[in-house]
Amino acid sequence: MKKLITCIAVIVAIFSASSLYAQRDTASMRQRMEAMQMKMKSDLKLTDLQADSISAINSEFRPKMREIRMDQSLSREDKMAKVATLNDARDKRIQAVLGNDLFKKYQDWMQQNMPQRGGGGGRGGNG
Numbered sequence: 001m002k003k004l005i006t007c008i009a010v011i012v013a014i015f016s017a018s019s020l021y022a023q024r025d026t027a028s029m030r031q032r033m034e035a036m037q038m039k040m041k042s043d044l045k046l047t048d049l050q051a052d053s054i055s056a057i058n059s060e061f062r063p064k065m066r067e068i069r070m071d072q073s074l075s076r077e078d079k080m081a082k083v084a085t086l087n088d089a090r091d092k093r094i095q096a097v098l099g100n101d102l103f104k105k106y107q108d109w110m111q112q113n114m115p116q117r118g119g120g121g122g123r124g125g126n127g
Contacts, residue, residue, distance in 0.1 A: 036113065043113075044105055046098075053097040054106075061090045 041051040068074065068082045095103040 039113070040106075040109060044102065044109055046102075050097055050102075054094055057090055057093050057097070061086055 037051060037055055040046070040054075046054070064086055065083060068079050068086070071079070074082070091103075091107075094106065098106055
């Protein structure tokens, strides 16, 4: 009986520690995203409305991107095609907020400041 109680206590401790680590990692990611948004706002001289709009648009598309990446039924090429379609839709919305000139600066800023994922390559654009 003591062994069972000890085992359960160890399992509970492991789950508690992993949950705490995940929360800390999420908070750290959120802080990095907020810092990047402030840097972008400052570097591009965005208004509060423009910065908030970009943030809202990105927040809307983020779960859709995650869903595609997690879909094990899609090939790599299919995932890339779906992500490209979402990127185009997101970029059109951001371009509508920023206008053509500022959108071009935004794209350049993104290329220079955002880490590339999945083997490199830049983001496309409607410039």
